[in-house]
Amino acid sequence: MKKLDRDAILKTIPQKGFFGHPKGLSTLFFTEFWERFSYYGMRAILLFYMYYEVSDGGLGIDQTTANSIMAIYGSLVYMSGIIGGWIADRILGTARTVFHGGVLIMIGHIILALPFGAPGLFVSMGFIIIGTGLLKPNVGGMVGDLYSKTDPRRDSGFSIYYMGINMGAFIAPYIVGTLGEGVSFHLGFGVAAVGMLVGLIVYVVTRKKYLGLAGTIVPNPLKKEEKGRLLSIILTVIVILGIVGWLGINGGWLTVDRVIFSISILGVIIPTAYFIFMFRSPKTTSEEKSRLLAYIPLFVAAMMFWAIQEQGSTILATYANERTDLNFLGIELKASWFQSLNPLFIIMFAPLFAGMWTKLGDRQPSVAQKFSFGLVFAGLSFIVMMFPAYFNGTESLVSPLWLVLSFFLVVLGELLLSPVGLSASTKLAPAAFAAQMMSLWNLSNSSAQAINAQVVKFYSTETEVMYFGVIGGIAILLGIILYLFSPKLKEFMRGLN
Incomplete structure (x- = not known):
């Protein structure tokens, strides 16, 4: 986008009207609030819907397979952002x-709200994966379009937007989860669809008035000959996938487990190919190659972190439903409510971390050191989950406070690693691959969940202590190693911290 284009766009956006910020921020805040309400509400009950017996309103899928499907689902959502x-x-x-992304998400939730069984589940996942990939990365990009690059309100605006994300994610499990577990899964999914509809209405009604021309420019439009070639490629891929799918299903060799395994392999291959391509590109200077090498261990550390954090919606969700005493202080808890803990703790502690880094200034830990601390906290969040089974066995139900502690510890790790990782991705990116580096950062989560699809198969009541202990121990060990090598990584960063 040329400077003149950006200036012209900014003139079409009311620059005051939402807590001292551009009015368009309210549009994007509430659009993302309702989209996250929709997504996290659905996710809070989806695992239970898959493995509950048909007599209980579920699909009766094997519990281990359901956990793998959830992990692959999350992986594909992040992949689709590219x-x-x-x-x-x-x-x-x-x-x-x-x-268009919001419309596809809403259609996916509507399909889940109807009694279409397992076919409906997989079709809805397709709509939601593509829809979230269209919507999620681009809403954040539009927030940036509301401000000039020198506007001092810019960082604050992103903080307000981030609060909208977590507020939607915090409220959703209490509403969608309560209805889904207490009344009907399909009713819960229906409420998630309504949430996305509300977000779309807010977006459509206020977009022209508050967002002006933000997001209307196509930065690098396809040429006429490129459109024809793209259409041919898409049709060819659809035909090939259709033939393979038909032959595989009829031949009995295209199973859910094989599809999951294939996507798990892709989760490793895609980021590896990204790194090799950027490193070998003639557009990448020697200094940028050095920084790219420093980024690799950070990426691996992020994968390890997300592999633990994302199990909050799979293994820990199963733990909440199967192993936790949900009658606490006379209150009958819902297993889905535990999914609100992550956004709640982020809302509570994100301002404290932001203030702490500001106060420390140049004395704050390096990027690699923050990552190492984040990994240690993530590891501890799994280590503490060993204790109930280790001391009391697996026959009795455990206090919900163990889960609260685990979610609290992993959020401390997330606040040390996630925002720092976003910042590091922008600083260490080769100039020619600045945008793609952000996609690569998102792939750290996608790859982690792709690997999780295989890892979660090792969890059972019998392996509980070893499962949490081994994964938590590996994370802590990697954190210590990363801390020890942090001075060397700082050298590779060539002056950046």
């Missing part, structure tokens, strides 16, 4: 891409 960014850059622009 496609969403490309479509916005080359075809639709961010504003239209966000709208």
Whole structure:
């Protein structure tokens, strides 16, 4: 986008009206609030819907398989963001891409709300994966379009937007989860669909008035000959996938487990190919190659962190439902409510961490050291989950406070690693691959969940102590190693911290 284009766009956006910020921030805040309400509400009950018996309103899928499906689902959601960014850059622009993404998400939730069984589950997942990939990365991009690059309100605006994300995620399990577990899973999914509809209405009604021309520019539009070639490629891929799917299903060799395994392999291959391509590119200078090498251990550390954090919606969700005493102080808890702990702790402690880094200034730990601390906290969040089974066995139900402690510890790790990782990705990126580096950072979560799809198969009541102990121990060990090598990584960063 040329400077003149950005200046012209900024003139079309009311620059005051939402807590001293551009009015368009309210549009994106509430759009993302309701989208996250929709997504996290659905996710709070989806695992239970898959493995509950048919007589209890579920699909009766094997519990281990259900956990693997959840992990692959999360992995594909993050992978699809690459496609969403490309479509916005080359075809639709961010504003239209966000709208189409919201529509697809709503359709996916509507399908889940109807009694279509297992086929409906997988079709809905397809809609939600693509829809979230279109919407999620591009809403954040539009927040940036509301401000000039020198606007001092910019960081504060992103903080307000981030609060919208976590507020939606915090409220959703209490509403969608309560209805889904207490009344009907399909009713819960229906409420999630309504949430996305509300977000779309807010977006459509206020977009032109508050966002002006933000997100309407297509930065690098496809040429006419490129459109024809792209259409041919898409049709070819659809035909090939259709033939393979038909032959595989009829031949009995295309199973859910094999699809999950294939995607798990892709979760490792794609980021590896990204690194090799950027490192070998003639556009990457020797100094940038050094920084890219420093980024690799950070990426691996992030994968290890997300591998633990994302099990909050799989293994810990199963633990909440199967192993936890849900009658606490006379209150009958719902297993889905524990999914609110992560966003709640982020809302509570994110301002404290931001203030702490500001106060420390140049005395704050390096990027690698923050990552190492984050890994240690993530590891501890699993280590503490060993104790109930180790001391009392697995026959009795455990206090919900163990889960609260585990979620609290992993959130401390997330606040040390996640925002720092975003910042490091922008600083260490080769100039020619600045945008793709952000996609690569998102792939750390995608790859972690792809690997989780295989790892969660080792969890059972009998292996509980070893499962939490081994994974938690590996994370702590990696954290210590990363801390010891942090001075060397700082050298590779060539002046950046």
